Amino acid sequence: MTETPRAPSVRLRDVTLADADLLEAMARREQTDGGFNDFGLAPHSIDRDVLARRPLRDDQNGTLLIERTDDATVVGTISWRRVRYGPNRESDAWMIGIDLEPGARGRGYGTEAQRLAADYLFETTSLHRVEASTDVDNLAEQRSLEKAGYTREGVNRGAQFRAGAYHDLVMYARLREDPA
Numbered sequence: 001m002t003e004t005p006r007a008p009s010v011r012l013r014d015v016t017l018a019d020a021d022l023l024e025a026m027a028r029r030e031q032t033d034g035g036f037n038d039f040g041l042a043p044h045s046i047d048r049d050v051l052a053r054r055p056l057r058d059d060q061n062g063t064l065l066i067e068r069t070d071d072a073t074v075v076g077t078i079s080w081r082r083v084r085y086g087p088n089r090e091s092d093a094w095m096i097g098i099d100l101e102p103g104a105r106g107r108g109y110g111t112e113a114q115r116l117a118a119d120y121l122f123e124t125t126s127l128h129r130v131e132a133s134t135d136v137d138n139l140a141e142q143r144s145l146e147k148a149g150y151t152r153e154g155v156n157r158g159a160q161f162r163a164g165a166y167h168d169l170v171m172y173a174r175l176r177e178d179p180a
């Protein structure tokens, strides 16, 4: 018997001007909740003039909202930025980052969103590598990345300063030719 594929629980969509207040509130919470994305940074305000003209993405970085498919509730954000492994454009990669609202965690949304983000970046750009790095203690993110088709590559020692100390990060990546 063939199994019917499960309908996706979340989709990714562009940020619009109507989302500006929500995006600022999510960023404020992220920078004050003591979690793995809390760097104690001052909350930044969204440039509404830019957002009125275009989505929050260009050839250097981008942000999409993670939206539940059944009720269109925004449950988090996924962002990316270009990183360089050599002087030529072919050696650029995308580094992604994710943050789900606390009530939306642990339901598989992070796995789906990180899979969708790599699919989206491979479809819409020519880069060869989508990567994510996370604290060695962030076991939920490590598991979520593995389930989303990213491969664990190694540890970058003392790479990230957060909460008053340097932290080791685990690097994960999905290459264009990797199975989704």
Ligand SMILES: CC(C)(COP(=O)(O)OP(=O)(O)OC[C@H]1O[C@@H](n2cnc3c(N)ncnc32)[C@H](O)[C@@H]1OP(=O)(O)O)[C@@H](O)C(=O)NCCC(=O)NCCS
Pocket (backbone or CB within 6 Å): 035, 036, 037, 097, 098, 099, 100, 101, 104, 105, 106, 107, 108, 109, 110, 111, 112, 133, 134, 135, 138, 139, 140, 141, 143, 144
């Ligand atoms: C990390 C995050 C994106 C994961 O998304 P999620 O939707 O919560 O996670 P998922 O439900 O897709 O998968 C989590 C997996 O980790 C497992 N897990 C959760 N906590 C765990 C723990 N403490 N130890 C081991 N495994 C754990 C879950 O059981 C699940 O695996 P399973 O399906 O095999 O049971 C989300 O929790 C989040 O936004 N957290 C806060 C911000 C953050 O840490 N972002 C990443 C920073 S680099």
